[in-house]
Amino acid sequence: MRYADGGGLTAERRAAREGLRLEAGERFARGDRTSDIAKDLRVSELSVERWRHDWREGGMAGLKSKGPAKLPKLSDERFARLEEELAKGPAAHGWEDQRWTLERVRTVIGRQFQISCSIAGVWRLLHRHGWSWQSPARRALERDEQAVELWKKDVWPQVEGPRRRSGPTSSSRTRPGSR
Numbered sequence: 001m002r003y004a005d006g007g008g009l010t011a012e013r014r015a016a017r018e019g020l021r022l023e024a025g026e027r028f029a030r031g032d033r034t035s036d037i038a039k040d041l042r043v044s045e046l047s048v049e050r051w052r053h054d055w056r057e058g059g060m061a062g063l064k065s066k067g068p069a070k071l072p073k074l075s076d077e078r079f080a081r082l083e084e085e086l087a088k089g090p091a092a093h094g095w096e097d098q099r100w101t102l103e104r105v106r107t108v109i110g111r112q113f114q115i116s117c118s119i120a121g122v123w124r125l126l127h128r129h130g131w132s133w134q135s136p137a138r139r140a141l142e143r144d145e146q147a148v149e150l151w152k153k154d155v156w157p158q159v160e161g162p163r164r165r166s167g168p169t170s171s172s173r174t175r176p177g178s179r
Helices: 011-030 034-041 045-063 076-087 102-113 119-128 145-154 156-160
Strands: none
Touching: 011 034, 011 045, 034 045, 076 102, 102 119, 145 156
16 A cells, blocks of 8 residues: 555554564464464455565564565655755756756765765655655846747737637538528
8 A cells, every 4th residue: 555655555454464473473383374364454455475484484483574565765754854965056066057856856865975866766755755746937137028028919919810700600510401
């Protein structure tokens, strides 16, 4: 099960699943059948078979929870340091323009923390901490808003042409009474 914050199972759900596996382990020791265990624990037979394999390989310890599936690459403390670096701006890190791209953030993470991660991993990390993508508005410095508004009002209607009418007097593909 996945959650909006990017994690997997909560600690409580992980503990509950571990309890099911340990109960299955006790039943493996008694020699119970896979189908009976799956039915009683309300899980799939495939899961019970996987657990049985882990039990054969490592005993009851093999059924214990191994923790979250994937820990974040940066702890909250390290992410706070990353935010401080990002607040300095791209120019402080050697880029000429003032745009942060995922590739640039990835480079800063690599330089600061000696961690390699994918572009998608950078996106998930930023998103998990409340960051969103921004698209800068690209407007020419020479843009004259008043001239643009005048053009829209005076020139555009002539370029666009007249609009087609709709209503009872307009023509259409099907005319009433023409059968």
